[in-house]
Amino acid sequence: LTFYLPVYKGGPHGAAKLGAGVFAYSALSAFGDGVGHLLSPAKAAADVPELRTDNLKAVAVYGDDQMNDARMALMTVRAAVESGATVLNHAEVTGLRFTRGRVTGAELKDRTDGTEFGVDARLVLNATGPWVDHLRRMEDAGAAPSIRLSKGAHLVLKRTSPWKAALATPIDKYRITFALPWEDMLLLGTTDEEFEGDPADVAVTEKDTAQILDEAAFSIRDQQLSRDLITYSFAGLRVLPGGPGDTSKAKRETVVTEGRGGMLSVAGGKWTTFRHIGRTVMNKLAALPGRPLAEDMEPIARLPRKLPLPGIANPNAVAHRLLVDGGTPGPRMAADTARHLATHYGSLAFDIARLASEDPALAERVHPDAPEIWAQVAYARDHEWAETADDVLRRRTTLTIRGLATDSVRARVEDVLGDR
Known part of the structure; x- marks a missing residue:
């Protein structure tokens, strides 16, 4: 997908700086997404008819990829099942099982029919995203927080005209607002604010909607931003390392911790590094007390680094x-x-x-x-x-x-x- 970064008079970044930035970005990807360069406002407006051209000085261009994260998740789960995993959908962890102080399983509840049951395990891996500290406190009631949460909201709108490229518009020195042609629609966002409370309560607020539309208006004409065009809104939580400071400036890195009872917890990261995270976690699991037998772990070491997900095809x-x-x-x-x-x-x-x-x-x-x-x-x-x-x-x-x-x-x- 081609991305345009519009450079407006009085904006947070100049054309030369953004041009150098997109060139460096393309170089880091071995120019696999096309060489970063600058484009005239007229050419950009031909590809994105709803682009605001008032005070538009130049447009920086780079290439990136997009996917449907829900479909990607399903294919990853399917790959796990094909490799021998047992998958339980709508299964809630209500507690952990212990043997001589070590975590050796979990108590579960089927959210669809209320059935309660348990699973025994030699090792337990806690990869529950924004709930990771909730499970860590099941292991150790006094466990200190290992993460903090950042809320991001998005809007989905009907498109008023075809878009041949996406927009990535700098709002300030640190934040960019995106407008992506996605699933025949237009995806706008995102916000970034610290979130406290139950992750299940995360939701898009009127404040979020107004902020997304206001920021999109930096580079998109009003007719594309009518609230009547909104078909869906959603909010999610980014899992970030614990610590002070603005969440928008926090590193998007993975946090791996081992608890008092031997449970391994992993949180954070992103889709572009999920395979690397998996390998890192499996290596740590192999080194923990009570680890699986060596012959069980050997296939992990032999996994090719580029194993296609099910269904991969042109x-x-x-x-x-x-x-x-x-x-x-x-x-x-x-x-x-x-x-x-x-x-x-x-x-x-x-x-x-x-x-x-x-x-x-x-x-x-x-x-x-x-x-x-x-x-x-x-x-x-x-x-x-x-x-x-x-x-x-x-x-x-x-x-x-x-x-x-x-x-x-x-x-x-x-x-x-x-x-x-």
């Missing part, structure tokens, strides 16, 4: 095949559905096409204004651990972010989930 090739035969003997698959399946499932899209072929009802769209088909709902139920309507509408498909998770759609999804 989306253009997958979409072409779906369009040619669609996997169905009936009507040819719509182009937007084929592209959507190819980019969100890769080669696994053919499994969904097969479901649609076997049952024509599953080839129908979930909503006329979205590319998703009912085969995806059945696939989420049978192969992606979907238990609730939100699992499907918000975490397996894009229907919620498009503002299309209507009551009637939700009811039909619940019917499909109940048909096991």
Whole structure:
């Protein structure tokens, strides 16, 4: 995805500084995303029609990548299952099990039906994100905080015109506001403020919405920022190292701690380093008392550094095949559905096409204004651990972010989930 950094008169950074910055960024990525350079305001406005051009001096250009984080998470979980992991969705940790002072398991509760059960383990790894200190206090009631939380909010809007690039607009010396063409929509954000309290209570406030729209207005015309265009808003929590200072300036690094009972806790990091974090954690697990047998750990050491996730394939090739035969003997698959399946499932899209072929009802769209088909709902139920309507509408498909998770759609999804 091409990113434009607009340089306005009186802005926090000059054109020369930003030009040098994007060149260095491209150099660090071995110019794999294109050489960073400066662009004329007229050319940028042709690619982003809603770009404000008043007092626009220049536009710095760089390349980066984007993905759907929910789909990435699912494919990572699927890879774990294919390697022998047992996955429990909607399982809450209510307590830890101890043997002679060592953590040797966890007490769990099924959030869907209330069933309580436990798991014994030689080692327990606490990778619960913003809840990491909550579990550390289950291990040791006096455990000092290891992290602090930063809240980030986003808005999703319908686009008033096509965008061929994203905007990354400097707000001050430290913060940038983003406007990304994403899932046929426009994704705006993000905010950055310290958060205290129960992570489950994080939510977008009116203050967040106003801030995001106000900051977006630095570089985006008013007609694209109408509140009537907002289809969805969401907030999340960044896990940052503990310490003083502004959260916007804190390092986005990983914190690994070993507790009094031998539980290993890991928090922080980001998608671009998640494989490295995994290797680091496995090496630490292997060195802890009560570690798994050497032969159990040996496959970890042999893992290739570039192991593809399930479904990895060229989306253009997958979409072409779906369009040619669609996997169905009936009507040819719509182009937007084929592209959507190819980019969100890769080669696994053919499994969904097969479901649609076997049952024509599953080839129908979930909503006329979205590319998703009912085969995806059945696939989420049978192969992606979907238990609730939100699992499907918000975490397996894009229907919620498009503002299309209507009551009637939700009811039909619940019917499909109940048909096991």
